[in-house]
Amino acid sequence: MTTTPAPRPRSRWRAILARNLTTRLVILLMLVLMTITGVNDYIRLARERERLLRQTQEDERIFAETLALAVSRNVRRGQTTTELQELLDDILARPGLVAVTIYSPEGSVVAETVAVGEAPPALDDLVRTAFRRGSQAAPLEGKSGPLLRFVQPFRWPGGRTAALEVRQALGDMERQFREAVRERILSRLEVLALLVLCLTAVTRWSIARPIRKLIAGARAVGTGDLAQRIEFTRQDEIGQLADEFNRMAANLQAAHDELVRQAQERLKLEQEVQQAQKLGEVGMLAAKMAHEIGTPLNVISGRAEVLGQVIPRDHPDRRHLDVILRQAERIGGSIRALLNYTRPRRASLRPEPILPILGRVAALLMERSQRRGVRIHLELPVGLPPVLADPDQLQQVFLNLVLNALDASPPGSVVRLATADGPLRPTEGRASVVRGKVEGPALPIHIIDAGKGMTAEQLAHIFEPFFSTKGQGLGTGLGLPIVEEIIRAHRAEIEMLSLPDQGTEVIVRLPLAHPEAAAPAGPRPTGSPHDR
């Protein structure tokens, strides 16, 4: 046994039992087996003991009958009490015999012999019963252990009945019985030990080991190694479990790969949009520069042209003028080249459904909206009429507008994208600014935020390049000028309605692709907002 005293042996064992399937299984099986064989053995041993007892009784009966016959014969031949006593003394040498007593028909002791340390028998109920009804047997607790009494009546001269009592120690039988029990227990233990060994080996080999393999596999998958597979050749439940596990891991891997692919796609799309935006911004800068430089450059080249008409071609100083003209032309060329490079290509307008464009915008801004804790609600019904649009450019418009709305919104608020004929928020006191003009029926898209809104003063400048209500370094101030440019190229219209602390509502009115199809049931032909 273990000699190391465990600090809390019970809880430690409990921990082992709780963790180790094999141990638990083996202990459970052992308990069941031990109970069954224990009950079985108990019944068998009880029967064995009974059998031994019966045999002892039988032996004692035969002995007592024989003895009674002998005594009866001797008495009839007239032997004296002393001679009887001698006979009895000789008989006492028989192993296990404790006492022999001969009672006369009157019940008095004629002769007796008692082993050392035992109480001498005396006339009692059992003996009296034997006188009347024949031989009797009964157990008795003697001084040196259990005894078996046997009283045998026999013929006494004169036709009367005497009796003879034999007391036999059961110690011998008990010893035999104990021997049998010990043997039984030993053989049981041997079988049990063998069984434990076999069971442990079998469970370890066929249950614990594969389960450990499964655990290792699950752990690997749990920590991200989705390529992990479990190789079993077995077809049983554990083999099926491994198959299912492998299938699950494969599905996980496929789902994971799909997610990665989608994320990469989104990233690529986002980068493209950012690139387009950046290019648009540089284009705005170039346009601004062209505005600033255009007039002075025109004055220089124009004056040089005027001079060129005055100075004859063959004049020696004519070359100075030509250089001025050429260099002015070069500056103009550089600005044109820059503008051509950065200007978004001309809008190619075609009938487009608006919902996919807005859906893409919402998807592109999903991460940013989650980061800011602002939700984007697309409240647009399906079946909206298609609009005349360049989807890429229109996407940039809505990207800019929804981005502005997100950036202006406090966490927990909602940015709504909806369609409605009139403004969705109370117009009272709101300042409004409109860019572009739409002719004929149009589809109005409203972008509504719960941000801090803008003053009329801010709103008046909102479409100017480099004007930004965002903090220093947050906005380039070129987003809305680009929006305006695209809106105008679409022959569409944008209206901004705002009031400090009341949020901002932007309405983009896009011309319908099929104006003739715009029945009165469709969106109301939206004229200039000043008509209202």
Place this chain on the structure above:
Amino acid sequence: MARQPSILIVDDDPEMRALLLDVLRNEGYDTAEAKDGTEAVLALRRRGYDIILMDKNMPGPSGLDLLPGLRRVCPATQIIMMTAFGDVPSYMEAVEKGAVEYLFKPFRMEEMKAAVAKALEKKAESRA
């Protein structure tokens, strides 16, 4: 043609105005100048012009803002807009609002003269 065609030049840049004035006067046109929309409106009140050569970018109301009003007041006057190169949206807006010609700065004087001549032709056509 009994009288010289008259041209009103509207630009906030004095040097640009002076250049256009010099070149057009040299071509024999009857020219006048205005430095912004207000001056242009005042000048138009005094007399009519055949052509207005107007910059888009000016302090106060821009050339595009002035366009519809001018078209209403003097529908016979042809209006040529000037703006920086690449300003396509304002070009489209200007055409929508009734500008007859459009010049992207920097433009060559020959270009400008051709535009003026074309505008005069259109005016003659519309009168006919």
